[in-house]
Amino acid sequence: MHPSVSRPAWVTAISGNGVNRKSPVEIFATAASVVTRSPYAEVSGLRAGKFGRWTDGVTAMREDCVAFAAYWRAHNERVLLQREHQPERDPLWVVLGDSTAQGLGAPAPQGGYVGQAVQQLRRKTGKHWRVLNLSVSGALIRDVIAEQLPQLPHQPDLVTCGVGANDILYSPPAKLFADMRSLLAALPEQAVVLDLPLPAGFWWLVGRMSVPYITRINRVIYEVALERELPVAEVSAHFTPPWPGKFSCDSFHPSQDGYRDWTRAVLAAIPAA
Secondary structure (H helix, E strand, O other), X not given: OOOXXXXXXXXXXXXXXXXXXXXXXXXXXXXXXXXHOOHHHXXXXXXXXXXXXXXXXXXXXXXXXXXXXXXXXXXXXXXXXXXXXXXXXXXXXXXXXXXXXXXXXXXXXXHOHHHHHHHHHHHHHOOOOEEEEOOOOOOOHHHHHHHHHHHOOOOOOXXXXXXXXXXXXXXXXXXXXXXXXXXXXXXXXXXXXXXXXXXOOOOHHHHHHHHHHHHHHHHHHHHHHHHHOOOEEXXXXXXXXXXXXXXXXXXXXXXXXXXXXXXXXXXXXXXXX
């Protein structure tokens, strides 16, 4: 791993590593669950309230995180094996990113934007598209550079990359912008880049306060993508209110309905075959 993109020790200590890597919302909810599971919470009603249900939702999502990762690992092994032994291969889509690319928040991995989009690609093109999903839940931009990009197979037909939300907590702005520019410079030609959703109207006050910062991150994405002529999937323009039903039980990841918006953004950005 190149030292310029490796994780600082304090980030790994907080978030974990590999399949145990946690997103910022998981870390916060884990800390909050100490309060909601205390004797005071039982007496005060906090345990049964919205806050308690939210921490329970994040805990349940953590279990899905492990299950979804196992699903995609097994899926990837089958895809690579088939590609090795099948000379006339089907079109291959390689996915880079974090938990949203894993489909976390949907009832099953296929319910995320990757699963929904590949089904529509197959219907629209008449070809049996296959997916190699290299994403990792909790991934930072530097993780995609150091761990996912080196796994890109030779000449995939489509590459998409959506990452950056986790960096908002773990990286100062200058580092985040620099990492994002490095990533976009390293992506293959015609790779589709997902911008970040704008949390206006959800995530309470934190969501409203983070909109200007996320807008700046998206501006960097648009600028570099324009320079390199990379298509941008404008999730920020598709994943919009009304919000009811568009979020999972952790109030952070999209639900299957929310991922339909992400799917439309991705499909709109894929260059015509």
